[in-house]
Amino acid sequence: MSLQLCALVAAHLSDRRRSVLAWGLPIGLMSAFIVAIFPSVESALSKAIQGYPSGLKEAFGIGELANVEQYLHAEMLSLIVPLAIGYLAVRAVASGLAGAAESGRLDVLLSAPISRRRICAAGFLATGVELAAVLAAAWVLTMLGSVLSGAGLGAGPAAAGFVSVWPLGLLFAGLGIVVCGFTMRTTIVTGAVAGVLVSMYVVDLIGKLDPGLSGVRYFSVFKYYGNAIEDGIEPLAFVGVSLLAALLATAGGWLFERRDISA
């Protein structure tokens, strides 16, 4: 990585240093709480789950909830964490590009001998690091909750569960850069990509609930998200989604280079 790219990534991370606390702490505390209460609600849960319709259980990734890993997946990793991380990713790239244009920072940066593509690449890489830090903080707090409550959560499966969210977040960062190629308004970039994020989740849900519509799931990245805490990380999906994210970021950089940056 060039010195310029390192400097830009470091600056981006420095600007967003609070997000590890602002996002990692609540996600981690919530996960820790879920894990910590599992021993006391385990038996009641099993009875309650038996009464759920099978389609609903499948749609929301609720299995038998026979162990803490299944419970953590159902309560956190199947919905809240991926949506939160996807939204955080969009916020991060939108603030680094569209936000920089709005604040005048982009004008200053582009006074220096640096290409716009490199600025996009730096935003994408920094967002990847930021997401990893938030997920790592969340995993640490979750494991702490498990240790303190004696829930017996496996560190490896839990790590796999959190790590599998990373490429999904990265994909929405890439999509955010593409949208920055068309507009430099932070609210529009964030709103548009957050809309895609929720739509993809809903599309995946519909595909799961109605077997006749299962084909629509191919239009959603959530089809490739899976249940890593139980099944382990699917390498092909992990690498494929990460590569797609990088491809989107590259396309976004190409678009960004061609657009006017108005005062």
Next chain:
Amino acid sequence: MSSTPAIETAGLTKLYGANRGIEDVTFSVAAGEVFGFLGPNGAGKTTTIRTLLDLIHPSQGSARLFGLDSRRESVPIRARLGNLPGDFGYGRQSSGREALGLLAKLRGVDGSGRAEELARRFHADLDRPLGQLSRGNRQKVGLILATFHEPELLILDEPTSGLDPLMQQEFLGLVAEERERGCAVFISSHELDEVQRVCDRVGIVREGRLIAVERMDDLLGKARRKVMVRLADPDGLENLRALTAVEELQIEGGEATFTVAGDIDTVVKALSEHHVLDLEAVHPSLDEVFLTYYREGPER
């Protein structure tokens, strides 16, 4: 000093759909020259600068900086220039020193160049978050970021806006020193006084078109002087009516007031045949010249 112009534009045009940006803007700025770009808000000054910096892409025409194409070779161009954007901003949380650190790394400058010296000179606070600084103090930080690496070309968009008179004076001193160093300076401004004091040449932009490019001396010389004369023999004033250089002549109580466009020599010779009691010829300010151009100036 290089013979390649620091800036050279040819028919530079930027259209925003049906809206005007700039149209057919052609000028050049030599190395070591201070060039003023004059016009009111909305005339096209900032659009021209953003096109030079490749922040916006021209619809037609071209711009070359240091002989390099502003679009295809934008990165090497920016390695050699410093830019102060109009209404400088960098985000509210960051300090000037953080911005300086990043720019120094991006420019490959060891340390912070002459930033500390400039900060002392302009009484700039590099350590406070920019969001806590007044507009003038932010502008000082912007000036430091634009100049700390001793560029070959400085592009300054409304550089003194928000600066107090003392700092404006300091700024003009800095521009003079930059010129001495061989740096070309392109100043966009509607502060005519600062342009008059520091620029070698000026371009006047009106409604997106460059309507005049003149040497400062020529521009002032071409403008109408206001003349007042009193003769011992008031009838002699009537002879002024025959002179083509004399305009807006008013004779009242033995005193004539009029304007002279161009060469004043014919007027002086005509008056020399009489006993002149009093004579006053006022050189117009750049404000008056500018307003004249703006009302009726020639299309180039």
